Amino acid sequence: MQNITERFLKYVSFDTQSDANSSTTPSTEKQWEIARYLTEELKRIGMEDVSLDEHAYIMATLPSNVDHQVPVIGFIAHFDTSPDYTATDVKPQLHRDYDGEDIVLNKEENIILSPSYFEDLLMYKGQTLITTDGTTLLGADDKAGITEIVTAMEYLIQHPEIKHGKIRVGFTPDEEIGKGAHKFDVDKFGAEWAYTMDGSQVGELEYENFNAAGAVVTVHGKIVHPGYAKGKMINSMLIATKFINALPANEIPQETEGYEGFFHLSEISGSVEKTKLEYIIRDHDLGLFQQRKKQMLKAAQNINESLGSEAIEIDIKDQYFNMREKVEPVMHIVDIAEQAMKDLDIKPLIKAIRGGTDGSQLSYKGLPCPNIFAGGHNFHGRYEYIPVESMVKATQVIVKIAQLTAKKV
Template structure:
């Protein structure tokens, strides 16, 4: 257990926060710090074909140790952390034999990790938890995944009696800002399929996610002295408000669950002369996804008739539901499920209410379901990960490699 704790802490204490305002890849220079460390560790443990490209994408191979043809399977995680919360000076706390009660993260600031609010904590009584100190995120998303992949590869190298085919490993930058797969070289990676180790609680196994688009609506107004504005002023703020008010009021994140889609306005800025709305559109159904985009277009078209075409709409598709690409090769999900069953983990198969690098990779020709990394409460100060969940993720990876060698 201590080895996996040490490895995880060595990763999370390196700040790798990504930056959506940057056009570079990686978006922050500090991501290189962990990337270079990972390359050195991969080489030192004996992995083959270790490489890092000009954009910090890391790849490595564990060669096959069987003499028959075996599918090549990959495991992928990202090393950046979310821009939503600070990842600087991460100071983790290791809570051994968790007693099921409140955990004080920061006494002076009164920051408490409580099972009364985060009820998932109750299932980890008696386990070893790694938490934040209440001032930063932890970085288990997705340095837990990296820890698990690295540990599994080291275990396989040290236990050649476990038979497996060629195993590919990939670590990416900038997943948290939606670019983790953008420059991933699927052909170079060379796997028949892969798994992202980027899920949350132990047992998660996901092969479907939202279809996603972003929408940017700009409204151009006309400012005139309010005392003489009749028939002349065009108030961009009020038009923007009408657009938002025209959206279905119950189809928002806080009122939807499971496979229900939504519209989410996440930014509204403006003045009389200019207003801007930014939103995201999500739905698991491709047909409903397309209908949602049409709803936005119809709202804008109708209002434009009365606003002298002052409104401009830009919709961009971001990613699609990977189920479309995974179902034709569904045995890759069944192998992961069998691996979990074999190591005593109950599979939790459910749709992702979000996206994943696996979605983009699946549409790039690399079918890629998502497997748990073990953490909870990502992107904030209440993030934590049970060490036993990371250990089980390592066992799942090893078992997938073993099973794949005999399912060709």
């Protein structure tokens, strides 16, 4: 596994941001560059049935090396990066034998990665950290997952004494904009179950995620000359403020944790004539999730009634649902991953994802798909980092899952 750092650094050199406003798959042309590179690399390490389809979905096979019946399993990761922060010209920095102190990412701009703010850093004293230079995101979400899967497959190919069944790997575009599984061909993939390598700290094992919806709130106003506006002007921005304040002030991302859901105002643009609010709605509990959507509609209705007009329109669309419903009937797939971690002296951290992965949608398409740690922290921004040792451990977990699945019962 000595190539793991070099491989990761190569992957993050590709700018692969996805674009939520695009109607194509992949959503950005630049994702094709890494897709073609990965396709050739999978062939180079000895994978079989390597394919790259017209939408940039990659699949490949590691054939079984046992003579008894073994379930076909899969490992999946996404190669796009978040549109939340620039991924152009990533300049990764290696910090060997981390001493637990502040890391100066960018001296000129005084950008510092500090354990006084990001306490998780202290878990990795003495390890090798890979960070950004403070001007881009890093891309460990989810190029770390791809690194680990490719490295694990290469290791299994180079060590045929390790027994395993047939393994399928899949790499997807556009996960960061909620479309990573939309055109994933589950039948072609042909696995009984799979794991996404898309979690954060070492030990994470997740089979629950948010139920998710997106809401576009459009507020209509009326513009007239401000000097003659009395009784005539309707300022859509002020009405939008009423709507924002009608939702619970403490049910927002920065005030919630664990199983607590939220309303997140992710974007706002406006003028007197028209204001648009974009929200995401999240909750692990399906009943509470449905209630949140009704709550938004009721807030708009109340304001419209008070104004005597249809000033506010809301369009709510469901995005994905909690995969727990699909994974619980086959909990042995979680048990195998948990045992793999224990066998490697890794403490499993079984918890709910405060977000979503390709696995949530894939589970509803018939491919149960829990999520396993990939090792990174502070995704989607300039403070993103990953310990090399965490990538090694995630790679070892993949190998161990392959071994455990192939054991005769």
